[in-house]
Amino acid sequence: MWFGSVTLFPEMFNALQSGIPGRAQAAEHIQVQCWNPRDFAKGARRNVDDRPYGGGPGMVMMVEPLLLAIQAAKKTAPGPAKVIYLSPQGQKFDQAAAERLATEKSLIFVSGRYEGIDDRLLTLEAGEQWSVGDYILSGGELAAMVMMDAITRLIPGTLGSSASSRQESLSNGLLEYPQYTRPENFAGLAVPDVLLNGDHQAIDRWRLKASLGRSWLQRPDLLTGREQNTLEALLLAEFLQEREQKSE
Ligand code: 4H6
DSSP: OEEEEEEEOGGGGGGSSSSSHHHHHHTTOOOEEEGGGGGGOOOTTTEEEEETOOOOSSSSEOOOHHHHHHHHHHHHHOOOOEEEEEEEEEEOOOOOHHHTTOOOSEEEEEEOOTTTTTTTTHSOOOEEEEEEESSOSSSHHHHHHHHHHHHHHTTTTTTTTHHHHHHHTTTSOOHHHHHHHHEEEEEEEOOGGTTTTOHHHHHHHHHHHHHHHHHHHHHHHHHHSOOOOHHHHHHHHHHHHHOOOOOO
């Protein structure tokens, strides 16, 4: 997958040189290339922002330097590229969106700064607007990197085999089950017995029960939209009963 990034702060994208995205870049599963609108700005001052028409506080990103940077990125992209604007007004990014976008060959992420972008850019350059959540960031860069990271993990070969099989087990729409490693006892807290005796059927059952229980407690919205089979209904009932007993 080829990622283009249109940004006034290209150095921020060095963060993707660490961890899984870093390894994916080294192995050329992904490529990240940045374009700075400043390099396409006109005049001695190379301005990329200006005051908003109609007045008001702050500055707005000018359309021309952004448009030229996107056009340059498109020329370098291997094949047709989808343009993505990061914005608080975008569609909410989630795992399903990551899965869809992971099937594209090239994506160009456009990160706004200041109070936002001249709206004519969105008219001139068709694309999709995405938001990583209902909060305001100082710029689109961190949102772009969130999307790039989530998409990278879905590209075959980017995760080790252990992580990729685990990822599949988690795409059941539930929260993760709790994990433990050595030591067996710490600060008076023991690892649950079932995880120590090597009965893999019992372990799978315990983990599914814990996933259902956590989801019910912390993210009930995950369960409402979801088909539940008889085993899951039984395990959730068991979880709630055991929780009741503990609190007595
Ligand atoms: C476009 C328009 C994405 C981009 C305005 C971007 C949150 C998200 C930005 C702005 C972003 C998200 C500039 C408006 C700073 C507020 C960049 N914030 N802003 N949730 N900010 O995905 O001022």
